[in-house]
Amino acid sequence: MSVYRTHNCGELRKSDVGSTVTLSGWVHRKRDHGGLLFIDLRDHYGLTQLVVEPEAPFFADVEAVRAESVIRVEGEVIARDAEVINPNLPTGEVEIRLSSFEVMSAAGDLPLPVFGEPDYPEDIRMRYRYLDLRRDGMHANMILRSKVISQLRRGMEGVKFTEYQTPILTASSPEGARDFLVPSRLHPGKFFALPQAPQIFKQLIMVSGFDRYFQIAPCFRDEDARADRSAGEFYQLDLEMSFVVQQDVFDATAPVIHDAFAAYAGDRKVDAWADWQQIPYAESMLKYGNDKPDLRVSEKLNMQVVTEHFKDSGFKIFAQIAEDPEKQIRAIPAPAGGSRAFCDRMNSWAQKEGLPGMGYIMFDDADGKGPLAKNIGPERTHAIREQLGLGEGDAAFFVAGKVEEFEAVAGKARVEIARALTEQGKTLADGSPLFEEGRFAFAWIVDFPMYEWDDEHKKVEFGHNPFSMPQGGLEALEAAKTDAEQLALKANQYDLVCNGYELGSGAIRNHRPDIMYKAFEVAGYGADVVEDKFGGMLNAFKYGAPPHGGAAFGVDRIVMLLAGEENIREVTMFPLTQNAEDLLLGAPAEASPEQLKDIHIKVSMPITEKKG
Numbered sequence: 001m002s003v004y005r006t007h008n009c010g011e012l013r014k015s016d017v018g019s020t021v022t023l024s025g026w027v028h029r030k031r032d033h034g035g036l037l038f039i040d041l042r043d044h045y046g047l048t049q050l051v052v053e054p055e056a057p058f059f060a061d062v063e064a065v066r067a068e069s070v071i072r073v074e075g076e077v078i079a080r081d082a083e084v085i086n087p088n089l090p091t092g093e094v095e096i097r098l099s100s101f102e103v104m105s106a107a108g109d110l111p112l113p114v115f116g117e118p119d120y121p122e123d124i125r126m127r128y129r130y131l132d133l134r135r136d137g138m139h140a141n142m143i144l145r146s147k148v149i150s151q152l153r154r155g156m157e158g159v160k161f162t163e164y165q166t167p168i169l170t171a172s173s174p175e176g177a178r179d180f181l182v183p184s185r186l187h188p189g190k191f192f193a194l195p196q197a198p199q200i201f202k203q204l205i206m207v208s209g210f211d212r213y214f215q216i217a218p219c220f221r222d223e224d225a226r227a228d229r230s231a232g233e234f235y236q237l238d239l240e241m242s243f244v245v246q247q248d249v250f251d252a253t254a255p256v257i258h259d260a261f262a263a264y265a266g267d268r269k270v271d272a273w274a275d276w277q278q279i280p281y282a283e284s285m286l287k288y289g290n291d292k293p294d295l296r297v298s299e300k301l302n303m304q305v306v307t308e309h310f311k312d313s314g315f316k317i318f319a320q321i322a323e324d325p326e327k328q329i330r331a332i333p334a335p336a337g338g339s340r341a342f343c344d345r346m347n348s349w350a351q352k353e354g355l356p357g358m359g360y361i362m363f364d365d366a367d368g369k370g371p372l373a374k375n376i377g378p379e380r381t382h383a384i385r386e387q388l389g390l391g392e393g394d395a396a397f398f399v400a401g402k403v404e405e406f407e408a409v410a411g412k413a414r415v416e417i418a419r420a421l422t423e424q425g426k427t428l429a430d431g432s433p434l435f436e437e438g439r440f441a442f443a444w445i446v447d448f449p450m451y452e453w454d455d456e457h458k459k460v461e462f463g464h465n466p467f468s469m470p471q472g473g474l475e476a477l478e479a480a481k482t483d484a485e486q487l488a489l490k491a492n493q494y495d496l497v498c499n500g501y502e503l504g505s506g507a508i509r510n511h512r513p514d515i516m517y518k519a520f521e522v523a524g525y526g527a528d529v530v531e532d533k534f535g536g537m538l539n540a541f542k543y544g545a546p547p548h549g550g551a552a553f554g555v556d557r558i559v560m561l562l563a564g565e566e567n568i569r570e571v572t573m574f575p576l577t578q579n580a581e582d583l584l585l586g587a588p589a590e591a592s593p594e595q596l597k598d599i600h601i602k603v604s605m606p607i608t609e610k611k612g
Helices: 059-064 122-127 136-158 199-207 246-264 281-288 316-322 340-352 371-388 403-423 473-479 483-487 513-522 527-541 555-563 593-598
Strands: 020-033 036-043 046-052 070-079 094-105 181-183 191-193 212-221 232-242 277-280 328-334 359-363 394-401 442-446 451-454 459-462 493-498 501-508 548-554
Touching: 020 046, 020 094, 036 059, 036 070, 046 070, 059 094, 136 212, 136 232, 136 246, 136 555, 199 212, 199 232, 199 527, 199 548, 232 246, 232 555, 246 442, 246 493, 246 501, 246 548, 246 555, 277 281, 281 403, 281 442, 316 328, 316 394, 328 371, 328 403, 340 359, 340 394, 340 403, 359 371, 371 394, 394 403, 451 483, 459 483, 473 513, 493 548, 501 555, 513 527, 548 555
Parallel strands: 046 094, 277 442
Antiparallel strands: 020 036, 020 070, 036 046, 070 094, 181 191, 212 232, 232 548, 328 394, 359 394, 442 493, 451 459, 493 501, 501 548
16 A cells, blocks of 8 residues: 555545545645634546544644645545535545645645636646646646547557567658758768658558558647647657558548547537548538638538629629639628628628628519619529529628638638527528537548649749649649640549547558559659658669558647647647747757867857837
8 A cells, every 4th residue: 555545536435434544635625614614635537525623733834825736644534514415526526634634745826727717828828737737628638649649640550550660860851831940960960850640661561561550649840830730840640551542541430530529529529531522632622722621611601602793793893803814703602691790700700811801782672782782683593592592681792802811711611600590590491400419420532632833933833742642643644735734634542530639640652663664754853852861762772662541630630629729739748849949948049169079060150129
């Protein structure tokens, strides 16, 4: 038996009444009720209420103890009176009448409270992260994270994947972000890179004959933080499979991701993995305005192109746009949104998002109402209403111009409309929801462009991953002669999305040297570049490489969604701040002259302009 505890603080029940126990933990909260002192004692496992009577010889010590001090107590388990039982606490039927009390570590003034969940500034929370992590919500998030990772591991092992570790000190890789570089002491002037992802190594594992690899992999990217992306480092479920096509990857991984969500979703709905849609990239951009659609929004709000209805119309601005082949007019249906107040609200929202506004039509009668309807006339208004499948009491919002200038905001507007109307109690005509809050809605986004246009250099460039196998293989690459034909090529690349977030990304890999040379040639890179940058993998492919593919799913984002958080730092134990700093340990920090000399480095600080 431990000298510190016979039980933990979440363990005691009514069946333990009469037992003498020893507990240790933190003073969570202290209360004085008419001479009796009550302490909520907390440890990793839960809370137990302690009671101290005035005649206790240590009563004054208990009065003086501060919150978050670490104490050890002994006492008798007694039943609480019926009127003070706490049904929300597993130990809520009992309390401990103390016979012994010891302060093992006294706490000073707290820079932030642990009891409750107050919203404190990030810099204070990160500087005192060990206190922040004591809070119930944060503690629960970290436990959830551990459980989700365990579930993912079990899931991967259940579908015959084996976990292998890949190097942390490696060479720079083409993942699209800046590398973190590590200078080499033994090789002056040369640098390792921390892996942005285990991409090349996991492909080499396939070439080495290991059929199904996975890893909970740390990845390092020197990029700015945002709410759904960590600064510096993150973890992903990384995997690769041999002798597979795209559907094989989906069939192997979807049940694993589904089960991880289902295990910890509580009363929230998780879409059955066999029902996850496969949405082509171009369709996703058209209907949802992005490649990570939030499918909790009813499909009745999907965007549609309505350009033809405005040609030669009385609404001159849209009529001019309709004649420009490089521009487009799209409608966002708003079932049950046909009120002037709601339309004005959404127009103001659009202006705050950077658009000049959104035109709208309210379909409260046969002709429609609003300036736009008045200008184009009842016949065109009716045609738009028919195309969108709208009825009385509905509305439609319109965005126009160059697609790349309005598409992202239009996609956000679709979600904002659904959320706002749902908050007002609105539904579709058949009573079905406009927005399903308690749901995890998944989809695979497929058929990504192999290439995109680099406007700065006026050339075709890789759209994302240069190692994806182009659909149609070598024949498709050789047949595409013009820029337009090359930009029309699709890659065997895919993303998994959920509730407006990208959860994972993957591809069927280009495992043939001849196709790789040609794919890079289309993007303007000669064979010498391929051999210089990717010689290790290219050479391996020359000795027999299986067709292979894989994916990587963001562990941090999975946990963030399950925890109901909107910021990824809420589910990361010791994250960097938004400014990529570790305020707790003071990193990054200057290196000493001795350290710099050892790695053959001189620091050249950026020159700042003098003011005045």
